[in-house]
Amino acid sequence: MSAASVSGTGERELKKHLGAHLGKGFCPTRRSVDMLSDGHTEVYYGSIEFTYDGKEKAEFVEWTEKNINNEITVYLQRHLASKSITPSEVVRVQVVVG
Numbered sequence: 001m002s003a004a005s006v007s008g009t010g011e012r013e014l015k016k017h018l019g020a021h022l023g024k025g026f027c028p029t030r031r032s033v034d035m036l037s038d039g040h041t042e043v044y045y046g047s048i049e050f051t052y053d054g055k056e057k058a059e060f061v062e063w064t065e066k067n068i069n070n071e072i073t074v075y076l077q078r079h080l081a082s083k084s085i086t087p088s089e090v091v092r093v094q095v096v097v098g
Contacts (some may be wrong), residue, residue: 003045003064039078041070068097 006014015027044065049058072095080087 039074041066041074 018027044067045062046065047060047062050061051058076093077087080090
């Protein structure tokens with residue numbers, strides 16, 4: 001909803017429509033969703049009209065991504081805190097992303 005800039009009346013109408021077709025529990029409340037995303041890094045959204053090689057008609061392509069540095073920082077802090085380790089005790093960090 002946020003990525004599409006849908007709020008207020010539009011959001012309520014979408015939820016009513018989806019709930020009617022997919023079941024009452026399909027659309028969680030904003031509060032429930034916010035609880036799930038607490039402590040997570042920001043998700044960035046993008047879109048573009050793109051024509052693939054060999055195609056004549058452009059397609060609407062969407063993607064989401066996170067800043068990998070922020071993501072690693074948050075999870076490393078969480079892990080260190082769970083082990084009662086202070087950041088000053090860390091000598092080196094090696095990260096493999098793939």
